[in-house]
Amino acid sequence: MHQNSMYRSLLLPDLRVMLSENDEAGLSEFCDALHPAVSAEVLEELESREAWRVLTHCDVRRQAEIFEFLDHPQQMMLVDVVERKELSKLIEAMSADERVDVLSKMDPGHVENLLPLMAHAERTDIRKLLSYPENSAGSIMTTDYASLNEGIVASEALEQLRHQAPDSETIYYVYIVDEGRRLRGIISLRELILSKPGTPISNIMNRDVISVRVDDDQESVAHELARFDFIAIPVVDNQNRLVGIVTHDDVIDVLQEEAQEDAYRAGAVQPMQGSYLTLPVLTISWNRGIWLVALLGAALMTAAVLNHYQSVSTSFVWMISFLPLVLASGGNAGTQSATLIIRAIAVEDLDKSDLFRLMKREILTATILGTTLMLLAFFGSLMFLSWSEASVLALTVFLVVVLGSINGLVFPLIFRRLGMDPALMSNPLIASLSDLIGVFIYFNAAVWLLAEQKA
Amino acid sequence: MHQNSMYRSLLLPDLRVMLSENDEAGLSEFCDALHPAVSAEVLEELESREAWRVLTHCDVRRQAEIFEFLDHPQQMMLVDVVERKELSKLIEAMSADERVDVLSKMDPGHVENLLPLMAHAERTDIRKLLSYPENSAGSIMTTDYASLNEGIVASEALEQLRHQAPDSETIYYVYIVDEGRRLRGIISLRELILSKPGTPISNIMNRDVISVRVDDDQESVAHELARFDFIAIPVVDNQNRLVGIVTHDDVIDVLQEEAQEDAYRAGAVQPMQGSYLTLPVLTISWNRGIWLVALLGAALMTAAVLNHYQSVSTSFVWMISFLPLVLASGGNAGTQSATLIIRAIAVEDLDKSDLFRLMKREILTATILGTTLMLLAFFGSLMFLSWSEASVLALTVFLVVVLGSINGLVFPLIFRRLGMDPALMSNPLIASLSDLIGVFIYFNAAVWLLAEQKA
Numbered sequence: 001m002h003q004n005s006m007y008r009s010l011l012l013p014d015l016r017v018m019l020s021e022n023d024e025a026g027l028s029e030f031c032d033a034l035h036p037a038v039s040a041e042v043l044e045e046l047e048s049r050e051a052w053r054v055l056t057h058c059d060v061r062r063q064a065e066i067f068e069f070l071d072h073p074q075q076m077m078l079v080d081v082v083e084r085k086e087l088s089k090l091i092e093a094m095s096a097d098e099r100v101d102v103l104s105k106m107d108p109g110h111v112e113n114l115l116p117l118m119a120h121a122e123r124t125d126i127r128k129l130l131s132y133p134e135n136s137a138g139s140i141m142t143t144d145y146a147s148l149n150e151g152i153v154a155s156e157a158l159e160q161l162r163h164q165a166p167d168s169e170t171i172y173y174v175y176i177v178d179e180g181r182r183l184r185g186i187i188s189l190r191e192l193i194l195s196k197p198g199t200p201i202s203n204i205m206n207r208d209v210i211s212v213r214v215d216d217d218q219e220s221v222a223h224e225l226a227r228f229d230f231i232a233i234p235v236v237d238n239q240n241r242l243v244g245i246v247t248h249d250d251v252i253d254v255l256q257e258e259a260q261e262d263a264y265r266a267g268a269v270q271p272m273q274g275s276y277l278t279l280p281v282l283t284i285s286w287n288r289g290i291w292l293v294a295l296l297g298a299a300l301m302t303a304a305v306l307n308h309y310q311s312v313s314t315s316f317v318w319m320i321s322f323l324p325l326v327l328a329s330g331g332n333a334g335t336q337s338a339t340l341i342i343r344a345i346a347v348e349d350l351d352k353s354d355l356f357r358l359m360k361r362e363i364l365t366a367t368i369l370g371t372t373l374m375l376l377a378f379f380g381s382l383m384f385l386s387w388s389e390a391s392v393l394a395l396t397v398f399l400v401v402v403l404g405s406i407n408g409l410v411f412p413l414i415f416r417r418l419g420m421d422p423a424l425m426s427n428p429l430i431a432s433l434s435d436l437i438g439v440f441i442y443f444n445a446a447v448w449l450l451a452e453q454k455a
Numbered sequence: 456m457h458q459n460s461m462y463r464s465l466l467l468p469d470l471r472v473m474l475s476e477n478d479e480a481g482l483s484e485f486c487d488a489l490h491p492a493v494s495a496e497v498l499e500e501l502e503s504r505e506a507w508r509v510l511t512h513c514d515v516r517r518q519a520e521i522f523e524f525l526d527h528p529q530q531m532m533l534v535d536v537v538e539r540k541e542l543s544k545l546i547e548a549m550s551a552d553e554r555v556d557v558l559s560k561m562d563p564g565h566v567e568n569l570l571p572l573m574a575h576a577e578r579t580d581i582r583k584l585l586s587y588p589e590n591s592a593g594s595i596m597t598t599d600y601a602s603l604n605e606g607i608v609a610s611e612a613l614e615q616l617r618h619q620a621p622d623s624e625t626i627y628y629v630y631i632v633d634e635g636r637r638l639r640g641i642i643s644l645r646e647l648i649l650s651k652p653g654t655p656i657s658n659i660m661n662r663d664v665i666s667v668r669v670d671d672d673q674e675s676v677a678h679e680l681a682r683f684d685f686i687a688i689p690v691v692d693n694q695n696r697l698v699g700i701v702t703h704d705d706v707i708d709v710l711q712e713e714a715q716e717d718a719y720r721a722g723a724v725q726p727m728q729g730s731y732l733t734l735p736v737l738t739i740s741w742n743r744g745i746w747l748v749a750l751l752g753a754a755l756m757t758a759a760v761l762n763h764y765q766s767v768s769t770s771f772v773w774m775i776s777f778l779p780l781v782l783a784s785g786g787n788a789g790t791q792s793a794t795l796i797i798r799a800i801a802v803e804d805l806d807k808s809d810l811f812r813l814m815k816r817e818i819l820t821a822t823i824l825g826t827t828l829m830l831l832a833f834f835g836s837l838m839f840l841s842w843s844e845a846s847v848l849a850l851t852v853f854l855v856v857v858l859g860s861i862n863g864l865v866f867p868l869i870f871r872r873l874g875m876d877p878a879l880m881s882n883p884l885i886a887s888l889s890d891l892i893g894v895f896i897y898f899n900a901a902v903w904l905l906a907e908q909k910a
Contacts, residue, residue, distance in 0.1 A: 033663070034663075035663070035665060035683060037684075158648065161648070162649055165645055165649055171645055172644070172645075172686075189627070189644060190620055190626055190627075193613065193617060193644075193648070194617055194620055208488070208489075208490070210490060226708075228490060228492045229492075229704035231627075231703065248686065248703045248704075249684035251707065252681045252703075252707065252710065253681075255707065255710050255711065256710065256802075258714075259710070259713075259714035259717070260798060260802070262718060263718065263721060263798050264794060264795075266718060266721050267721065267790050267794025267795070268787060268790060268791055268794075269791050269795060275799070276795045276798065276799040276813075277799065277809055277813065281816055281819050281820050281823070282823075284795070284816075284820050285820050285823040285824055288788075288824055289823070289824055289827055291787070291791070292784070292788060292791070292824055292856075293827070293828070293831060295783060295784075296780070296831055296832065298783075299779060299780035299783045299784065300780065300835050302779045302783075303776045303779065303780050303836070303839070306775060306776040306777075306778075310775070310776065313775050314772055317765060320765070320768050320775050320778070321758045321759075321761040321762040322761075323761075323778060323779070324754060324757045324761065324778070324779075324890050324894070325751070325754035325755065327779055327782070328750060328751075328753075328754045328757075328883070328886070328887060329747070329751065329754065331883070332723060332746070332747055332750050332883045333747060335722050335723060335882060336722055336723055336724050336743045336746070336747075338722065339718060339719060339721070339723075339724055340722070340724060340731045343718050343719070343731065344732065347715070348732065350732075354732055361736055361739075365736050365739050365740050365743070368740040369740055369744055369747055372747075372748070373747055373751055380751070380755050381758070384758070384759075427721070427722060427790060427882040427883070428786070428787045428790055428886075431783070431786070431883075432783060
């Protein structure tokens with residue numbers, strides 16, 4: 001069966017028929033024949049009770065696999081309709097990281113009701129994982145990793161691995177720990193099957209293990225794994241004891257989430273989880289509204305400054321026509337440099353010596369851009385303006401482009417220095433700040449250069 | 456040795472000393488003791504000839520591994536200093552996808568000089584991979600995959616896999632092909648080592664293989680792999696013949712590249728590859744300048760429209776002070792809805808029925824936001840304006856927020872419909888379009904509501 005998403009629409013009617021005819025055999029086949037990711041996508045189109053009816057035809061392991069691929073909102077809706085005992089079994093069967101993800105989003109009272117129904121070991125594992133702060137390595141890691149002790153040979157290692165396989169998220173990397181669970185080395189399954197059966201694993205293991213700390217930020221974990229092209233990266237506590245692993249698929253999720261957040265921030269939308277298609281309108285309105293209101297506040301300040309220059313604008317009526325152009329030029333240049341620096345902060349390690357170089361390069365770039373726009377604005381405006389008026393405009397454009405660019409570079413860096421997320425400096429916010437600078441330069445340039453004309 | 460990036464600065468002076476003392480043993484150890492990603496990061500700090508001197512102390516396989524982790528610009532600089540024969544050996548030792556990546560960036564004449572020095576099989580492979588269009592699955596896939604024929608048992612499969620391991624990028628997924636190389640099934644190494652030695656692989660293989668086509672776009676390949684949490688995804692031609700695989704690390708690269716491009720587009724910066732810290736200032740200026748000039752053109756149109764309303768603005772001088780506020784409100788609302796729809800297009804499958812729903816939801820959201828900003832603008836402006844003036848302003852703010860939002864939703868969708876990248880609709884471009892609408896509404900509202908005051 002082909003499983004591309006275009007086929008989802010073909011599977012759904014079949015499934016609906018099976019449900020209405022109570023076709024047990026068909027529903028069981030639906031559970032097993034498809035990749036769980038595909039089953040999950042089809043189930044997302046059903047009402048939660050119907051989706052659960054389908055899932056009751058799967059064995060609990062498969063149930064858990066399909067459930068893991070559902071969207072978070074869909075998971076939460078299912079959690080509400082499934083009976084407590086069945087839900088606890090489902091959650092028990094999930095992988096350690098996925099289930100904690102679900103539990104951390106549930107109502108804490110509901111979680112406390114479920115935990116007593118689970119086995120002691122699972123319960124302890126869940127409580128432990130739930131205790132790590134959001135967005136830390138601990139919050140995205142799984143405890144389902146394969147580990148071995150040092151004093152065995154390759155064939156024994158393979159044999160032990162076979163036993164661990166069903167409960168491990170990956171067995172392609174095997175971690176070697178001592179009796180205190182301190183991380184001693186790592187062997188890939190590839191190295192293991194290439195070794196002679198009698199080789200001690202201490203001879204083949206790689207002792208130079210690259211690991212992350214359990215309280216590291218999830219983004220830095222993602223970047224470490226990406227940097228080394230790993231399938232998984234081990235997570236240790238402050239005594240170098242192995243506490244979990246973060247796998248490549250979790251890193252992809254973190255990177256996608258991060259890209260979404262950054263895009264929202266740049267567009268002055270407070271980040272929110274969930275689909276734009278299904279999130280409540282009030283949530284979207286709130287997450288847009290708080291920024292729009294803040295930006296309106298900034299615009300009122302610009303209005304107050306402009307009000308102050310009212311006498312100038314009545315003397316030089318032509319200035320009004322070009323006011324949006326002046327403000328847009330500064331805002332656009334600022335948006336660009338803010339975009340570049342925010343991305344550079346996200347992707348590269350910037351140190352102090354870089355900052356000085358960046359500033360020098362930005363001033364050079366801004367001068368080139370400012371000069372270009374100055375000339376274009378000058379000649380472009382000559383059809384409406386006199387030479388002297390066009391000069392005021394051109395000079396202003398040059399200055400707002402240069403100052404806007406510097407502004408766009410400096411504000412994210414200040415935010416970062418203050419320990420805030422530089423990405424809070426959204427494109428509209430940079431534009432608002434540039435508006436204030438723009439108004440100030442524009443009217444002062446006019447007063448200064450055209451004073452005698454006024455008189 | 457600890458390998459976090461903070462230690463890079465400690466390794467560099469050591470390496471410089473080894474080079475100046477020509478410490479052969481130390482340089483060899485540098486090649487072998489560190490993860491190649493770490494060695495690469497340290498080498499990036501050296502001048503290319505020095506970096507190559509270090510690499511001559513590594514065996515050619517290690518050379519290739521370290522070289523693969525270097526930045527593209529660094530790779531290009533090395534390519535220029537390394538002697539032709541040595542370079543061909545290095546490139547031959549690289550993995551199939553990485554070397555094509557390098558060759559596709561090199562001067563074609565240089566490539567034609569190198570190819571005759573390589574083995575026939577490698578040469579054919581390179582020519583084949585070089586022929587796939589940029590950003591296609593073919594351009595990022597590797598031909599170093601493990602494959603087996605159907606008619607063998609598990610123990611034979613493992614044995615054959617041991618032979619293929621040194622030349623395969625991953626052996627964790629093994630692809631089963633028929634005599635025509637058509638893709639028949641897939642087995643994970645995990646399943647293979649869990650099977651009894653005598654089991655025919657046709658009994659354990661998964662026949663329902665999820666694959667991508669060689670001409671699929673790299674972003675859709677990335678999303679497919681991410682959707683199924685795969686380590687690798689097979690790539691087939693239009694006859695379902697296996698031609699390569701794309702691995703998780705390449706997908707992470709694609710996702711990171713994509714996030715960077717999207718952020719640049721949103722900020723009206725033409726996407727460019729390479730670090731903001733080291734790209735030539737002229738490249739950065741050009742990639743910003745083309746957008747600034749286009750946006751200046753749009754702003755000149757706004758100026759022309761405003762010029763048309765000059766008589767209105769001289770009658771109602773108060774309007775000038777609030778012009779930036781009106782324009783910013785429309786632009787900000789438009790930026791937000793454009794951000795949301797561009798992300799939704801990137802992340803979700805939108806079909807026609809979704810569009811209608813999105814439009815309805817956007818109008819509702821925009822009405823909520825427009826009403827909020829209308830009230831705030833009304834009361835916020837009363838300190839400068841009369842009741843009737845504040846009413847004109849408030850009505851305008853309501854309309855620009857609603858129309859700006861619809862504008863931000865509709866333009867990316869039109870771009871998509873026309874087969875263009877919706878992300879071309881950058882935040883500043885949306886703001887420019889909103890400016891035109893804003894000016895039009897503002898002055899017409901004033902003329903309409905305040906006509907008697909003027910007279």
